[in-house]
Amino acid sequence: RKEVEQDPGPFNVPEGATVAFNCTYSNSASQSFFWYRQDCRKEPKLLMSVYSSGNEDGRFTAQLNRASQYISLLIRDSKLSDSATYLCAVILNTGGFKTIFGAGTRLFVKA
Amino acid sequence: GAVVSQHPSRVICKSGTSVKIECRSLDFQATTMFWYRQFPKKSLMLMATSNEGSKATYEQGVEKDKFLINHASLTLSTLTVTSAHPEDSSFYICSARLTVVQFFGPGTRLTVL
Numbered sequence: 001r002k003e004v005e006q007d008p009g010p011f012n013v014p015e016g017a018t019v020a021f022n023c024t025y026s027n028s029a030s031q032s033f034f035w036y037r038q039d040c041r042k043e044p045k046l047l048m049s050v051y052s053s054g055n056e057d058g059r060f061t062a063q064l065n066r067a068s069q070y071i072s073l074l075i076r077d078s079k080l081s082d083s084a085t086y087l088c089a090v091i092l093n094t095g096g097f098k099t100i101f102g103a104g105t106r107l108f109v110k111a
Numbered sequence: 112g113a114v115v116s117q118h119p120s121r122v123i124c125k126s127g128t129s130v131k132i133e134c135r136s137l138d139f140q141a142t143t144m145f146w147y148r149q150f151p152k153k154s155l156m157l158m159a160t161s162n163e164g165s166k167a168t169y170e171q172g173v174e175k176d177k178f179l180i181n182h183a184s185l186t187l188s189t190l191t192v193t194s195a196h197p198e199d200s201s202f203y204i205c206s207a208r209l210t211v212v213q214f215f216g217p218g219t220r221l222t223v224l
Binding site: 046087102103104 | 145154155202204208211212213214215216217218220
């Protein structure tokens, strides 16, 4: 089983739709969680942090469920510019910090 | 967010030559930097962890003599692809860690002819 798993998609949604991605992690010692966005042929860019209490930034909401060991990203009112690959990142503290990235979920928002 | 630069952004070289890629943290010091490789439409693959002042830690299956890493200062790590071959053609991305968050450089697209 992979340490961090994501549905690769692709998710094809119309503009204005709400779309949600999940990311599961296997190590209960995982401490910190993030979502990154990667555009085609570009580097990943930090989108937002994920907290148990939830984190909202405009149309984006990230949530952490420690009991079930998953994080989620909700995008409301999708825009064409949201089309990208979304990577989840899980930080382990195993005597030093180690970041495990998911393989990413591809999103296509269509007009 | 923190800024990480990478140079060059694109390089085309002949088979058998060596290519050096630089990764700099511009507005913070990074004792740890990471080197990734990514093939088209594939996920990031961690190649090695670069530690300032000590040897890099390579992931399983990554040849340390092929991919030389030097982290001589708190703001600079270099990756040298030695005796490059066409199968080394890929997108190489570095990242630097600030507290626990990793920030990525813009990547280097290497094409080996």
